[in-house]
Amino acid sequence: MSKMETPAALAPLAVTYGDIVRASAAIRGAVLKTRFEPSRTLSELFGAEIWLKFENQQFTASYKERGALNKLLSLPDAEKANGVIAMSAGNHAQGVAYHAHRLAIPATIVMPASTPTIKVENTRSHGANVILEGQCLEDAFDFAVRYGAEHHMTFVHPFNDAQVIAGQGTVALEMLETAPDLDLLIVPIGGGGLISGMAVAAKAINPKIKVIGVEAQLYPSMLNAVKHASLPVGGDTLAEGIAVTSPGDLTQPIIEALVDDILLVSESSLERAVSLLITIEKTVVEGAGAAGLAALIGSHRLYKDRKIGLVLCGGNIDTRLLASVLTRELARDGRLSRLAIDIPDRPGQLAKVAGLIGGAGANVVEVYHQRVFTDVPAKGTELNLVIETRDRSHLEKVVTGLRAGGYAVTVKSSGAPI
Known part of the structure; x- marks a missing residue:
C-alpha cells in the first residue's frame, strides 16, 4: 500500500508539525523522555540496525500518557473544573487517570464489565472514578459519551x-532527535493516534523517511479503510491494545497521506x-507493544541493512x-516438549525411559500415565512426559535415543514434527 494519492490526502490534516512541537513543550518534565537505543543483538539477528524506543517504561507503562x-x-479552566470522562480497558484509562489526578481534574473512566480486575484497580489507584458498563468497548464508548x-x-x-494525536507525535520527535538518519519507523496501529502523530512529525523532519504501520492480522481495520478492503475483523488477539474495529476519521486521512x-x-x-524482547532486551512488552518487532519477524528481508526505529x-x-x-x-524452539511413549505396563520401564532421557542430558519436567484413553494394547500404557532440552537438535537427539532403545515415541507439541 503506497501513500494514497487521493483528495483526502491533499486536504489539510488535523494535526501539524507545529502542534506536535507545542505538545512536546507542554508535556516536558511531566512525561518521561524514554530511552531510544540500538539493540546490537536484534540488529545482528535481523540484518538491520534496529533502535528501540522504550515507551513501556513510562510511569503507567505506555505512551498513552503523552496524548x-x-x-x-x-x-x-471551566472544563477542567467539570471534569473529564474517557472510555478504555487499558493504557488510555491509566494515562488519563494518572495525569488528571496530578492536575486535580476530576476523572471518570468507563470500562467494559469484562475488564480484568487488575486493570480496574490500577485505574482506580490513580484516583479516577471507574464505571463498569457494557459487554464490549463499543457499549462502554456509547455509555461514556451519553454519561459525559x-x-x-x-x-x-x-x-x-x-490534541491527543499531537501528544503521541512527540515520540517521533524524541526518536529523530537522537537518531536523525533513521530510514524507517515501524509503528503499531490501533485507532491510528500514535502513527498519525509520529508520521506528521517524522515527515516534517525528514521527508524521505518511510513510516510503516502494523496491525494484528485479526484486526485489519485501518488497512480495510485505506485500501477499501473487506478482510474480516475480530477475534482474540495478544495485541488487544490495537484491537480496534473502527479507525478514527481524523487519523485515517493522515495515514492515507503520510504512511507508506x-x-x-x-x-x-x-x-x-x-x-525475544524479554530474552534479549530483558524488557516486558505487551502484545501491541511488540507489534513492530513482530512485523520484522514476518518481513525482515524487506528491510535488510536499513536503520529502523521501533516503538x-x-x-x-x-x-x-x-x-x-x-x-x-519454549515449545516452538524445541526447548520444552511433550512426548507420548508406548511402554509395557510392568515395573522398571519408567526408570529405563528416564535413564535414556537423563543420559542424553535432558530434564523431565512432568510425568503421567494414560492407560484408558489410548490405543496401546491392554498390557501396555502410554507414558506422557514433558521434557526440557537445550534446543531442537538436542530434542531430536533425545527422541532418536528413545527410539533406538525400542520405544515408539510421538512428539506431541514442539513445533515441527520429529
Whole structure:
C-alpha cells in the first residue's frame, strides 16, 4: 500500500508539525523522555540496525500518557473544573487517570464489565472514578459519551482527537532527535493516534523517511479503510491494545497521506516478539507493544541493512498471559516438549525411559500415565512426559535415543514434527 494519492490526502490534516512541537513543550518534565537505543543483538539477528524506543517504561507503562496529558492541559479552566470522562480497558484509562489526578481534574473512566480486575484497580489507584458498563468497548464508548454529556464532562478520546494525536507525535520527535538518519519507523496501529502523530512529525523532519504501520492480522481495520478492503475483523488477539474495529476519521486521512505501508502480523509472530524482547532486551512488552518487532519477524528481508526505529509502546501484560506466551515459545524452539511413549505396563520401564532421557542430558519436567484413553494394547500404557532440552537438535537427539532403545515415541507439541 503506497501513500494514497487521493483528495483526502491533499486536504489539510488535523494535526501539524507545529502542534506536535507545542505538545512536546507542554508535556516536558511531566512525561518521561524514554530511552531510544540500538539493540546490537536484534540488529545482528535481523540484518538491520534496529533502535528501540522504550515507551513501556513510562510511569503507567505506555505512551498513552503523552496524548492524554496534552489534551488535559489544553482544556479551559471551566472544563477542567467539570471534569473529564474517557472510555478504555487499558493504557488510555491509566494515562488519563494518572495525569488528571496530578492536575486535580476530576476523572471518570468507563470500562467494559469484562475488564480484568487488575486493570480496574490500577485505574482506580490513580484516583479516577471507574464505571463498569457494557459487554464490549463499543457499549462502554456509547455509555461514556451519553454519561459525559449529561454531567457536562469533556470526553477524552483515545485516538480521534487532535490534541491527543499531537501528544503521541512527540515520540517521533524524541526518536529523530537522537537518531536523525533513521530510514524507517515501524509503528503499531490501533485507532491510528500514535502513527498519525509520529508520521506528521517524522515527515516534517525528514521527508524521505518511510513510516510503516502494523496491525494484528485479526484486526485489519485501518488497512480495510485505506485500501477499501473487506478482510474480516475480530477475534482474540495478544495485541488487544490495537484491537480496534473502527479507525478514527481524523487519523485515517493522515495515514492515507503520510504512511507508506501497512503490514499485518500473525499471533505467532506477536508471541515470538514478546519473548525475544524479554530474552534479549530483558524488557516486558505487551502484545501491541511488540507489534513492530513482530512485523520484522514476518518481513525482515524487506528491510535488510536499513536503520529502523521501533516503538515499544506499552508494557501492560497480564502475568499469566505472559507466562503462557513464554512457555509456548519454549515449545516452538524445541526447548520444552511433550512426548507420548508406548511402554509395557510392568515395573522398571519408567526408570529405563528416564535413564535414556537423563543420559542424553535432558530434564523431565512432568510425568503421567494414560492407560484408558489410548490405543496401546491392554498390557501396555502410554507414558506422557514433558521434557526440557537445550534446543531442537538436542530434542531430536533425545527422541532418536528413545527410539533406538525400542520405544515408539510421538512428539506431541514442539513445533515441527520429529
